[in-house]
Amino acid sequence: MKGDKITEAALSCSPDHLKQAFPTMGSLSKTFRFAVLCVAMMASTGSGARAQSSPGAPPAAEPPSAVAEQIYAEARPKLLQIRTMLTAAGRQASIGSGFLVGDGQAITNYHVVSQYVMEPGTYTLEYVAMDGGRGSLQVIAVDVADDLAVVRLDKDDRPHFDFDPRALARTLPKGERLYSLGNPLDLGFAIIEGTYNGLVERSYGERIHFSASLNPGVSGGPALSTDGRVVGVNVARMVRGEQVSFLVPAIKARTLLAEAVGKPVPAPSALKEDVGRQLTAWQTGFFKAFTELGMREVAFGAYQVPESLAPWFSCWANTNAGENPKPRATVNTSFCNSNSQLFIAPDLSSGMIHMSHSLLRNGDLNDFQFASFLSQLTNLWGTGNQGGKWQSQTTCHDDFLALAGNHPPLRGIWCARAYRPFNGLYDVWMLAITQDGSQQALVSRLALEGTDYDTAISVARHFLEMIQWKK
Amino acid sequence: MEEVIWIEVLSRQREVISRFRCAGPLIRIGRGYANDVVLDDPHVAPAHARVFRDDDGALIMEDLGSANGLVLSDGSRATRTTLDGEHPVVIGRTLVRIRDQSHPVPPERAFVGECRIWPSLLLLGTAFVASETLFAYLRMITEPKVSWLLTPILIVAGMLIVWTTAWALITRVFSGHAHFERSLRIPLVAILGYSLFNEVITRGAFIFSWSHLPAINFIGAWMAVAAACFAHLQLITPAKPALKAGIVGGVMAIAVLLQTAAQYDKLFGNESVGYLHLLQPPWMRLAPPVDADQFFAKAAGMKDRLDKARLQNERE
Numbered sequence: 001m002k003g004d005k006i007t008e009a010a011l012s013c014s015p016d017h018l019k020q021a022f023p024t025m026g027s028l029s030k031t032f033r034f035a036v037l038c039v040a041m042m043a044s045t046g047s048g049a050r051a052q053s054s055p056g057a058p059p060a061a062e063p064p065s066a067v068a069e070q071i072y073a074e075a076r077p078k079l080l081q082i083r084t085m086l087t088a089a090g091r092q093a094s095i096g097s098g099f100l101v102g103d104g105q106a107i108t109n110y111h112v113v114s115q116y117v118m119e120p121g122t123y124t125l126e127y128v129a130m131d132g133g134r135g136s137l138q139v140i141a142v143d144v145a146d147d148l149a150v151v152r153l154d155k156d157d158r159p160h161f162d163f164d165p166r167a168l169a170r171t172l173p174k175g176e177r178l179y180s181l182g183n184p185l186d187l188g189f190a191i192i193e194g195t196y197n198g199l200v201e202r203s204y205g206e207r208i209h210f211s212a213s214l215n216p217g218v219s220g221g222p223a224l225s226t227d228g229r230v231v232g233v234n235v236a237r238m239v240r241g242e243q244v245s246f247l248v249p250a251i252k253a254r255t256l257l258a259e260a261v262g263k264p265v266p267a268p269s270a271l272k273e274d275v276g277r278q279l280t281a282w283q284t285g286f287f288k289a290f291t292e293l294g295m296r297e298v299a300f301g302a303y304q305v306p307e308s309l310a311p312w313f314s315c316w317a318n319t320n321a322g323e324n325p326k327p328r329a330t331v332n333t334s335f336c337n338s339n340s341q342l343f344i345a346p347d348l349s350s351g352m353i354h355m356s357h358s359l360l361r362n363g364d365l366n367d368f369q370f371a372s373f374l375s376q377l378t379n380l381w382g383t384g385n386q387g388g389k390w391q392s393q394t395t396c397h398d399d400f401l402a403l404a405g406n407h408p409p410l411r412g413i414w415c416a417r418a419y420r421p422f423n424g425l426y427d428v429w430m431l432a433i434t435q436d437g438s439q440q441a442l443v444s445r446l447a448l449e450g451t452d453y454d455t456a457i458s459v460a461r462h463f464l465e466m467i468q469w470k471k
Numbered sequence: 472m473e474e475v476i477w478i479e480v481l482s483r484q485r486e487v488i489s490r491f492r493c494a495g496p497l498i499r500i501g502r503g504y505a506n507d508v509v510l511d512d513p514h515v516a517p518a519h520a521r522v523f524r525d526d527d528g529a530l531i532m533e534d535l536g537s538a539n540g541l542v543l544s545d546g547s548r549a550t551r552t553t554l555d556g557e558h559p560v561v562i563g564r565t566l567v568r569i570r571d572q573s574h575p576v577p578p579e580r581a582f583v584g585e586c587r588i589w590p591s592l593l594l595l596g597t598a599f600v601a602s603e604t605l606f607a608y609l610r611m612i613t614e615p616k617v618s619w620l621l622t623p624i625l626i627v628a629g630m631l632i633v634w635t636t637a638w639a640l641i642t643r644v645f646s647g648h649a650h651f652e653r654s655l656r657i658p659l660v661a662i663l664g665y666s667l668f669n670e671v672i673t674r675g676a677f678i679f680s681w682s683h684l685p686a687i688n689f690i691g692a693w694m695a696v697a698a699a700c701f702a703h704l705q706l707i708t709p710a711k712p713a714l715k716a717g718i719v720g721g722v723m724a725i726a727v728l729l730q731t732a733a734q735y736d737k738l739f740g741n742e743s744v745g746y747l748h749l750l751q752p753p754w755m756r757l758a759p760p761v762d763a764d765q766f767f768a769k770a771a772g773m774k775d776r777l778d779k780a781r782l783q784n785e786r787e
Contacts, residue, residue, distance in 0.1 A: 325613070325614050328612060328613065328614070329612070365612060366609070367752035367754070368609035368610070368751070368752060369608075369609060369610065369611055369612050370752070371749075371750045371751050371752050371753075372609070372610045372611075372612050372749070372750075373612040374750050375748060375749050375750045376612070378746075378747075378748060378750065379748070392777055392780035392781045392783070393780060395745070395773055395776060395777060395780070396682075396745050396746040397745075397746070397766075397769045397770055397773060398680075398682050398745075398746040398747055399680055399758075399760070399761050399765075399766055399769070400680055400756060400758055400759075400760035400761065401760055401761060401762070401763065401766055402760035402761070402762060403762065403763050404762065404763075409753065409760060411747075411750065412766050413746045413747075414766070414767075414769075414770040414773075415746065416770075416773055416774075416777055417777065417780075418777040418778060418780060418781035419781070420781050420782075423778075423781075426777065433750065435753040435756065436753065437753060438752055438753070453771070453774045453777075454771075457767050457770060457771055460767070460770075461763060461767055464763060465763065
């Protein structure tokens, strides 16, 4: 159906031909799925245990790769592969990487351990060190917003990494060489050379733009400066981009580590509750920032529509005007998606705001046909996992609306679903369709993920009241 | 005047297979060649029965001491029975009906009767195609294509023919006449009725802002099927309309209940996505609009329902 296509476009944000190098919301969900589905491919591959570096090489005759060789050699004993084991099968369900930071503790991504955190009865965690040593892991602390976790090993006899002071002070220059370490696709540990490119623009959370090829399995591994100190944590890549990857800044890892030091091992259920608390706290701050930054009125056809002033939205537009055969009504859509997605579980992401406005202008359709055309744009989007593992079924309420003031008559649709594991978090959709005639119409959509219900109502109400006739 | 009595051998469907003209008043029936009417049925005795008039002038059939005797239409055995010209008597396994010359026959049926159905069929068919064309046209949002319109009509026409043929066969078996034209008229009326019902429901949902109304569309479909079945049964024989209506209505009620039960969650429960998907021109709206306070009060009221739904089937 045509309508599906339009909504899908709204979801997948940037069409391929636009070649914009920012993670789009459609791809972000894939972007974050790093550690997932990295099943062991071949037993023999990547088991090469031979020394790959010559630490004592003379600096004078240094070949270009000498720095990387030395970094790798020094980093080797401080690296871990982190495996999420399906307990019932005794085999890995997903893999990631991690790095030691002292006191028998290591840092990795939250998403690497998310299956264990969300379903502790189904999964267990295990680490494999470069020397072949392996053992169990305890999750001490998680930071869902920054996708980090601190894990504790069963023994503490290995060297560890230090954080780069320049990275902590945020004074690294763009263009600096960084070396990322991790075990991509379970092929064995690898060192990946790339460039530091500052912080990602238009992102709610702080992320470093790292120009290198990160692959599934290296999540949670460190990105090091030339002197072998931690600058960031490998977290994601842009699926559609080439060599566009992301790091969590080192300072976030150090902050979480400071919280975790000396902390007793929390019970699995406490961890999950903590994730819920963090999400609630996160969305409070997020929607507060969203509300405080405010919205402005933008003219769109005969209407005025709201647009967020928050800097962390990616906004695009598309049209059906060029389609062949020529469409009988034109649809121009402008849509904005917040770059704020949170990974909660491999099949549950949250934290985004979608806003879009579609302006329809009738060509030669009669009243009924135009209404049918309009109907195609009224489907919800992003309700793919209806009534799934993590969310309740979507429930809706709709009615005709007459707002006091300079507003066009509307048909309003309100839909919501609750998160099963977390009390007080919801996904909410609101659609407003103007009902002022058959020559033009406006379909405005608002979707809020992982929001508190009252916040959703106040944000949606403000959004709705900003849909007006053009002054 | 010489009395004429007709012995008619009937099929199980009460159709006349053969007819013997006998000069009364005494007729012998049996397998033997000494009889007036010879029945080639191994369960018939060589001299099985005789037909005669008693002192009151009534036609009587009497068993002549056969092993299987006479079986009446109510299934009872008899050695002697009065013949009314309507109910056949089973001799062996053969149905035999005896009528005399005074037996009344219905008046001649004019050709006009059956012919009158065709114009109504044509009218109904035209109405169906016209309404489908109109509804499809009103929903057409791309460039008009004939195939887009014709395909559903042809599919429905094919289904109509299959349905009609099946019922015509059933009617033929039980009443002796196929009544194809009448059998075709019934589903045509039903499908036209359902089509209109569907439109009324779809548009009514918008007009009165009853978002859940389209969910009950299936009731209309079952009602159309039940009405058609009842009409077909009436065509076979007009007898016992109340019983037929009861059976058809009961089956329909069960079907509606089962489907409602199967879709309960989807229709009324937590699974209802429940918003109006098909919009109509704004001028059709009759429902009074609500203000923002009322709309968001309803939205806020959903919270408790969601919180309950959250804990259903929770996986721990």
